Amino acid sequence: MKNIVEVRNVTKKFMGAKVLDDVSLQIRLGDKVAMMGPNGAGKTTLVRSILGFYHVDSGSIRVEGYDPIVARVDVLRHISFIPQLPPPVKLNISELLTYVERSTGTAKEEIVSQADAMELDVEKHMAKPFFKLSGGMKQKLLIAIALAKKSRLLVFDEPTANLDPKARDHFYRLLSSIDYDHSTIFITHRVEEIEGLANRKVYMDLGKVMEDEPI
Numbered sequence: 416m417k418n419i420v421e422v423r424n425v426t427k428k429f430m431g432a433k434v435l436d437d438v439s440l441q442i443r444l445g446d447k448v449a450m451m452g453p454n455g456a457g458k459t460t461l462v463r464s465i466l467g468f469y470h471v472d473s474g475s476i477r478v479e480g481y482d483p484i485v486a487r488v489d490v491l492r493h494i495s496f497i498p499q500l501p502p503p504v505k506l507n508i509s510e511l512l513t514y515v516e517r518s519t520g521t522a523k524e525e526i527v528s529q530a531d532a533m534e535l536d537v538e539k540h541m542a543k544p545f546f547k548l549s550g551g552m553k554q555k556l557l558i559a560i561a562l563a564k565k566s567r568l569l570v571f572d573e574p575t576a577n578l579d580p581k582a583r584d585h586f587y588r589l590l591s592s593i594d595y596d597h598s599t600i601f602i603t604h605r606v607e608e609i610e611g612l613a614n615r616k617v618y619m620d621l622g623k624v625m626e627d628e629p630i
C-alpha cells in the first residue's frame with residue numbers, strides 16, 4: 416500500500432544542535448500512530464517538518480508524494496493539524512469558519528455539527544474573536560474543523576491538554592467514529608487514553624526513532 420508519509424534519513428538542527436538525527440518513518444493509509452517520548456525528544460519538530468513548517472538539513476520528506484515545502488498548499492489540503500497550543504487567530508468565529516469553508520471546501524454546518532458533538536455551541540460565539548475563547552473551547556473548535564475537513568492525515572499534538580474529562584471522552588468517541596480511510600499521528604504522553612485508537616507505537620528519544628511497533 417502507498418505511504419501517505421515518507422520520511423527518509425531526516426536530520427534537523429536548531430542552532431547547531433541536532434534535534435532530528437537520521438529519522439526515517441513511513442506511514443501507510445490506516446496507520447494510527449501513537450508518537451511518544453520524553454520532553455524535547457523531537458516529536459513536535461518531526462511533525463512540523465512533515466507539515467512543511469521547517470526546512471530539514473538533510474534527508475527527504477514526502478506527503479502523498481509531495482514535498483511539503485515545495486507543495487505546501489497541496490500537502491496542507493490533505494492534512495489536519497491540531498497544535499499543542501492554539502494559534503493566536505484574530506478572526507472572529509464566523510470569519511474563521513468562512514475562511515476554512517473557502518480555502519478547504521469544508522461546510523460550516525459540518526464544523527458546527529462536529530463541535531456540537533463536543534458540547535461546544537459555535538452559533539453562540541460567532542461574533543467572538545477566536546483568541547478570546549477559553550483554551551478548551553479553542554481546542555474543541557480546532558478539533559471540529561479538523562474532523563469536518565475529512566483529511567486523510569490527522570496530526571494531533573497533545574490535543575486534549577486543555578479539555579475537561581467529559582470533552583476528552585467526546586473527542587475520543589468522535590475520533591473512533593471516523594468512517595473514512597485515514598491515518599493519524601497522535602503525539603501523547605498518555606498512551607492509555609488512546610488505547611483502541613492507535614495501532615502502532617513510535618517511541619522517540621534524542622532525536623531518533625527508538626521503537627516502532629504495532630500495538
Ligand SMILES: Nc1ncnc2c1ncn2[C@@H]1O[C@H](COP(=O)(O)OP(=O)(O)OP(=O)(O)O)[C@@H](O)[C@H]1O
Nearest residue numbers: 429430434452453454455456457458459460461499
Ligand atoms: N524553533 C526552535 N528553535 C530552537 N530550538 C527548538 C525549536 N523548536 C524546538 N527546539 C528544540 O528542539 C528540541 C526538540 O523539541 P520538540 O518540541 O520537537 O520536542 P518534543 O518531543 O515535541 O517535546 P515535548 O514532549 O516537550 O512537546 C528541544 O530541545 C527544543 O528546545
